[in-house]
Amino acid sequence: MSDPVFVAVLLAACLAAAAFAVIPLLRQRGGGALIVAIALAIPLATIVLYRLVGTPAAIDPDTGQIGDIRASLVDLSGDALREPDNAEHWARLGLAYKSLEEFDSAEHAFRRALFLEEHNDFLQVELSETLLYASGQPRLPDEARSLLIDAVTTNPANQKGLWLLGIDALGRDDNDSAVVWLEQLLSVLPEQAEVRASVGEYLARARAGRGNPMPDNASADExxxxxxxxxxxxxxxxxxxxxxxxxxxxxxxxxxxxxxxxxxxxxxxxxxxxxxxxxxxxxxxxxxxxxxxxxxxxxxxxxxxxxxxxxxxxxxxxxxxxxxxxxxxxxxxxxxx
Missing domain, CATH: 2.60.40 (Immunoglobulin-like)
Known part of the structure; x- marks a missing residue:
C-alpha cells in the first residue's frame, strides 16, 4: 500500500472511530432496517465450509485479496462517517477488519452496527466469531455464546450460529447441547448440501458422548x-x-x-x-x-x-x-x- 493511501486509511479509520463514540451522543438512534439479504442468502455450503476448510484460495497478499480489502477501508470508513446511523456501513467495515484480523476494530464496528440494529442475528454471529478470534482461545467467550444463543433464537435457521454453538458445546464436552444445536442445523440444511456429512459426523460423536471432535487418525497429543x-x-x-x-x-x-x-x-x-x-x-x-x-x-x-x-x-x-x-x-x- 502506498504512503498516501495508508495515510488516508488511517485518517478515515480514526474519524470513523470518533464517530462511533461521539455521534450516538449527538443524535437520536436511527431506524432504517439493515440490508443483510445478500449475507443471509449466502449458500449454506459456503457458510459452514468457512469454518471447516477456510476461505477460498487467495493470491499475493500485497496485490490480491488482502490488498483489495485494505484499499476498500478508505471507502468503507468514509461511508460510515457520512452515514453514521446506517448499520450496513458499519457491518461492512466490521467484516473488512475481521478479514484483516484487526479484531479490535472489527469489534467496535460490529458493536456500532448492533447499537443501530439490535437483535440482528447476522451481526450477532459476526461479533461472536470476532470475540472468539480476539480471545485467542479455542472456546467461545461467555458473551459470544450468549450472543449466538440470542441469534439462533431470533433466527432458528442461522446456520453459522448453530454450527459455532454446536462445535463449541462439543469441544466443552457438553454433548447434550451439542446434539440440540447440530440436530437443529441438520434440520435446516438442504438435502443435497455436501456439508451434511460433516455435520452428521460431529452429531454422531456428540450422541456417542465422545467430546472434543478429533479425527480418528490424529490424537490431541500427536x-x-x-x-x-x-x-x-x-x-x-x-x-x-x-x-x-x-x-x-x-x-x-x-x-x-x-x-x-x-x-x-x-x-x-x-x-x-x-x-x-x-x-x-x-x-x-x-x-x-x-x-x-x-x-x-x-x-x-x-x-x-x-x-x-x-x-x-x-x-x-x-x-x-x-x-x-x-x-x-x-x-x-x-x-x-
Missing part, C-alpha cells in the same frame, strides 16, 4: 508438524525482551484465512523447535490431520500483539504437508513496512 524457527544472523541482537514470537498455521495458499493454530513463545527461545499438535487448533471445528497442506509464518511482534504491524520481523514457509514426521525450517528475516 505432533503433526515440527517447526524449527531461527533468526537470521544479520538480525542478532535486535530483539528485546518486550518482543513476542508467534507461530501461525494457516491453510495453504490462503493468507487471508483465520489461523488454524497459533503458538506464542518468548523471543529468547530462539532458535526454537515448536511442535504443532492436533489440540493446538484455534476452534474445535478446525482440523489438523495428516496430509493437510499448510503455510507456516513465524513472526517477532515488537508490540507483543499477534496482529502484524510495521517493524515486525517474520519468516514464512509455504505448502507444508502435515504428518507425524513432518518438519519445516523457518528463518525470520523479513521486516514488515
Amino acid at each position: 505432533a503433526l508438524l515440527t517447526v524449527n524457527v531461527s533468526l537470521a544472523d544479520e538480525l542478532a541482537g535486535q530483539v528485546d525482551s518486550m518482543t513476542a514470537l508467534y507461530v501461525f498455521i494457516r491453510p495453504a495458499g490462503q493468507p487471508a484465512a483465520p489461523p488454524l493454530a497459533v503458538r506464542r513463545l518468548a523471543p529468547d527461545a530462539l532458535p526454537a523447535s515448536v511442535a504443532i499438535r492436533a489440540s493446538d487448533t484455534m476452534t474445535a471445528g478446525d482440523r489438523l490431520v495428516d496430509g493437510t497442506r499448510v503455510d507456516v509464518t513465524a513472526r517477532l511482534s515488537l508490540s507483543g500483539d499477534a496482529r502484524p504491524a510495521v517493524g515486525d520481523i517474520q519468516g514464512q514457509t509455504r505448502s507444508v504437508e502435515l504428518g507425524p514426521a513432518a518438519t519445516t525450517e523457518v528463518t525470520i528475516r523479513e521486516r514488515l513496512d
Whole structure:
C-alpha cells in the first residue's frame, strides 16, 4: 500500500472511530432496517465450509485479496462517517477488519452496527466469531455464546450460529447441547448440501458422548508438524525482551484465512523447535490431520500483539504437508513496512 493511501486509511479509520463514540451522543438512534439479504442468502455450503476448510484460495497478499480489502477501508470508513446511523456501513467495515484480523476494530464496528440494529442475528454471529478470534482461545467467550444463543433464537435457521454453538458445546464436552444445536442445523440444511456429512459426523460423536471432535487418525497429543524457527544472523541482537514470537498455521495458499493454530513463545527461545499438535487448533471445528497442506509464518511482534504491524520481523514457509514426521525450517528475516 502506498504512503498516501495508508495515510488516508488511517485518517478515515480514526474519524470513523470518533464517530462511533461521539455521534450516538449527538443524535437520536436511527431506524432504517439493515440490508443483510445478500449475507443471509449466502449458500449454506459456503457458510459452514468457512469454518471447516477456510476461505477460498487467495493470491499475493500485497496485490490480491488482502490488498483489495485494505484499499476498500478508505471507502468503507468514509461511508460510515457520512452515514453514521446506517448499520450496513458499519457491518461492512466490521467484516473488512475481521478479514484483516484487526479484531479490535472489527469489534467496535460490529458493536456500532448492533447499537443501530439490535437483535440482528447476522451481526450477532459476526461479533461472536470476532470475540472468539480476539480471545485467542479455542472456546467461545461467555458473551459470544450468549450472543449466538440470542441469534439462533431470533433466527432458528442461522446456520453459522448453530454450527459455532454446536462445535463449541462439543469441544466443552457438553454433548447434550451439542446434539440440540447440530440436530437443529441438520434440520435446516438442504438435502443435497455436501456439508451434511460433516455435520452428521460431529452429531454422531456428540450422541456417542465422545467430546472434543478429533479425527480418528490424529490424537490431541500427536505432533503433526515440527517447526524449527531461527533468526537470521544479520538480525542478532535486535530483539528485546518486550518482543513476542508467534507461530501461525494457516491453510495453504490462503493468507487471508483465520489461523488454524497459533503458538506464542518468548523471543529468547530462539532458535526454537515448536511442535504443532492436533489440540493446538484455534476452534474445535478446525482440523489438523495428516496430509493437510499448510503455510507456516513465524513472526517477532515488537508490540507483543499477534496482529502484524510495521517493524515486525517474520519468516514464512509455504505448502507444508502435515504428518507425524513432518518438519519445516523457518528463518525470520523479513521486516514488515
